[in-house]
Amino acid sequence: MHIMNRILAALFAMLSFTSIGYAADSLPSWNDGAAKQAIVKFVERVTREGASDFVPVPERIATFDNDGTLWAEQPLYFQIFFALDRVKTLAPQHPEWTTQEPFASLLKGDVKGALAGGEKAIAEIMMTTHSGMTTEEFDKVVKDWIATARHPVSKQPFTSMIYQPMLELLEYLRANGFKTFIVSGGGIEFMRPWTEKVYGIPPEQVVGTSGGLKYELQDGKPALVKLPTLVHNDDKEGKPVGIQRHIGRRPIAAFGNSDGDLQMLLWTCIADGPRFCLYVHHTDAAREWAYDRESHIGKLDKGLDEAKARGWTVVSIKDDWKKVFAYQ
Amino acid sequence: MHIMNRILAALFAMLSFTSIGYAADSLPSWNDGAAKQAIVKFVERVTREGASDFVPVPERIATFDNDGTLWAEQPLYFQIFFALDRVKTLAPQHPEWTTQEPFASLLKGDVKGALAGGEKAIAEIMMTTHSGMTTEEFDKVVKDWIATARHPVSKQPFTSMIYQPMLELLEYLRANGFKTFIVSGGGIEFMRPWTEKVYGIPPEQVVGTSGGLKYELQDGKPALVKLPTLVHNDDKEGKPVGIQRHIGRRPIAAFGNSDGDLQMLLWTCIADGPRFCLYVHHTDAAREWAYDRESHIGKLDKGLDEAKARGWTVVSIKDDWKKVFAYQ
Numbered sequence: 001m002h003i004m005n006r007i008l009a010a011l012f013a014m015l016s017f018t019s020i021g022y023a024a025d026s027l028p029s030w031n032d033g034a035a036k037q038a039i040v041k042f043v044e045r046v047t048r049e050g051a052s053d054f055v056p057v058p059e060r061i062a063t064f065d066n067d068g069t070l071w072a073e074q075p076l077y078f079q080i081f082f083a084l085d086r087v088k089t090l091a092p093q094h095p096e097w098t099t100q101e102p103f104a105s106l107l108k109g110d111v112k113g114a115l116a117g118g119e120k121a122i123a124e125i126m127m128t129t130h131s132g133m134t135t136e137e138f139d140k141v142v143k144d145w146i147a148t149a150r151h152p153v154s155k156q157p158f159t160s161m162i163y164q165p166m167l168e169l170l171e172y173l174r175a176n177g178f179k180t181f182i183v184s185g186g187g188i189e190f191m192r193p194w195t196e197k198v199y200g201i202p203p204e205q206v207v208g209t210s211g212g213l214k215y216e217l218q219d220g221k222p223a224l225v226k227l228p229t230l231v232h233n234d235d236k237e238g239k240p241v242g243i244q245r246h247i248g249r250r251p252i253a254a255f256g257n258s259d260g261d262l263q264m265l266l267w268t269c270i271a272d273g274p275r276f277c278l279y280v281h282h283t284d285a286a287r288e289w290a291y292d293r294e295s296h297i298g299k300l301d302k303g304l305d306e307a308k309a310r311g312w313t314v315v316s317i318k319d320d321w322k323k324v325f326a327y328q
Numbered sequence: 329m330h331i332m333n334r335i336l337a338a339l340f341a342m343l344s345f346t347s348i349g350y351a352a353d354s355l356p357s358w359n360d361g362a363a364k365q366a367i368v369k370f371v372e373r374v375t376r377e378g379a380s381d382f383v384p385v386p387e388r389i390a391t392f393d394n395d396g397t398l399w400a401e402q403p404l405y406f407q408i409f410f411a412l413d414r415v416k417t418l419a420p421q422h423p424e425w426t427t428q429e430p431f432a433s434l435l436k437g438d439v440k441g442a443l444a445g446g447e448k449a450i451a452e453i454m455m456t457t458h459s460g461m462t463t464e465e466f467d468k469v470v471k472d473w474i475a476t477a478r479h480p481v482s483k484q485p486f487t488s489m490i491y492q493p494m495l496e497l498l499e500y501l502r503a504n505g506f507k508t509f510i511v512s513g514g515g516i517e518f519m520r521p522w523t524e525k526v527y528g529i530p531p532e533q534v535v536g537t538s539g540g541l542k543y544e545l546q547d548g549k550p551a552l553v554k555l556p557t558l559v560h561n562d563d564k565e566g567k568p569v570g571i572q573r574h575i576g577r578r579p580i581a582a583f584g585n586s587d588g589d590l591q592m593l594l595w596t597c598i599a600d601g602p603r604f605c606l607y608v609h610h611t612d613a614a615r616e617w618a619y620d621r622e623s624h625i626g627k628l629d630k631g632l633d634e635a636k637a638r639g640w641t642v643v644s645i646k647d648d649w650k651k652v653f654a655y656q
Contacts, residue, residue, distance in 0.1 A: 204507070204577070
């Protein structure tokens with residue numbers, strides 16, 4: 001962010017302490033229901049200087065899941081489409097794939113058959129397509145893909161599949177002195193090349209699933225080579241661990257959409273002081289997708305029960321969001 | 329940092345573009361030699377809007393080693409004194425230590441004997457004293473220790489053993505839009521409890537050696553328990569790896585004092601665009617310590633040769649620093 005923008009954002013945040021109208025206008029894609037009111041009330045509570053619930057700026061840490069929380073995740077996590085495209089690109093260098101599963105099915109266009117191998121097959125596809133090159137090479141591959149690939153249903157660029165209300169929420173929180181982080185099961189190096197441009201979240205505020213890295217000299221120049229090993233699985237119990245490793249302090253607000261986010265929300269909200277936890281509930285089959293307890297992707301079951309029991313905010317996309325995607 | 333300070337810092341940074349006088353005054357503990365001039369010249373070069381070497385604010389990443397670069401590291405890394413004090417505190421719960429090395433020697437006050445076991449003995453002391461409790465409990469233990477423990481030679485609190493010129497440098501860089509990170513071989517959770525107060529570096533900008541963490545429910549509340557395992561050794565080749573994991577982009581400036589920092593400096597400075605690498609050379613036996621090629625701690629040998637060959641800035645504490653510690 002340009003330094004002038006930072007100054008303006010900070011000044012704006014100060015002015016906002018006295019202006020509820022500003023807060024309401026910051027979330028124009030949200031209907032004026034209980035979810036929006038809970039968000040605004042929380043932000044006003046922790047930013048009112050001198051009040052008992054005031055939280056100093058450095059402690060205003062907010063963590064967001066990505067898939068299903070900031071952008072869509074149907075019909076498959078978008079990173080899987082990236083990996084499938086990589087398999088096609090890399091196939092000429094791997095003649096053995098024509099007979100070797102899960103690659104053989106993939107190359108015949110049979111995605112379902114390839115993924116029939118379950119988590120093991122997916123892990124093999126991910127490892128193979130996300131390693132064997134330097135971090136800089138991978139960064140370029142991701143940037144090229146994200147600039148050109150299209151979502152199979154909407155035919156939009158994947159970065160158009162981000163939720164407009166959540167983008168407004170990120171900006172509203174930052175304008176109020178929050179530092180916004182992504183804490184996602186997605187690959188950390190798959191997200192970082194575009195999160196700053198798309199969400200305003202710089203690479204150092206992205207926490208994700210991480211593979212091994214090897215430092216080596218290539219023609220006398222240091223390089224970091226991506227290894228086909230899993231170093232940190234940033235899902236479920238891995239989310240609080242990832243938060244501790246990267247951020248080193250407990251968030252005061254956390255946002256998710258699935259059971260994979262439950263531990264992050266518990267870690268955030270079962271602690272002293274003012275806390276805010278929110279689940280995005282996918283209830284809109286017309287404008288997005290409708291799924292929860294039985295879904296293969298982004299299953300929200302225990303989380304829905306915990307949210308009810310603990311009084312967390314649950315956003316119903318159908319009822320709470322005026323707009324889902326900016327392109328609609 | 330309070331929001332008002334952030335605004336003032338940002339405004340100050342903008343004003344500083346046109347004022348060399350300001351830059352000079354920001355580093356009052358530096359003598360006006362080649363090192364100080366190189367720093368100021370680099371900062372002016374990358375912050376001059378419209379110039380070919382201009383670097384946008386989000387890319388102004390600066391990484392600092394801690395031991396021997398931001399604070400002293402003699403006669404032993406300060407974290408080892410912490411660990412030794414922990415052994416004494418924990419001894420009543422470990423009757424077996426009275427006969428078990430390296431603990432038996434330590435408890436008899438024979439530090440030299442205990443450390444005779446070399447890296448294995450040190451690793452055992454570190455693992456034992458840095459695990460078996462939650463991250464929140466450990467945070468409190470470190471805060472209590474750092475508030476009360478004294479350096480064995482100076483008799484000052486350890487946080488008074490920070491280098492005043494480096495503190496000024498951190499602030500000068502931040503006033504010019506840099507984000508300052510610690511990238512240290514020290515334990516990440518040993519540093520984070522005090523780096524914000526002492527250096528103005530928040531926990532999320534501290535990268536260090538990390539142990540295993542286990543998420544579990546304790547009386548229904550989530551907790552992260554520190555395990556006696558090594559997950560990341562943030563030294564030598566581990567520094568660029570730690571930078572990539574935590575920051576996700578290459579620094580444009582890096583500061584170290586030993587061969588353990590060499591890979592970080594190479595990673596930073598062998599890349600396109602304006603870059604700045606600096607070694608602190610411990611040359612002042614009167615005000616601090618004098619050591620380099622033969623030292624057991626903070627050995628600077630290859631690094632000194634590389635610095636010369638590559639034209640990096642080498643700070644001679646004796647010649648370049650007007651003041652070393654604020655208390656002197």
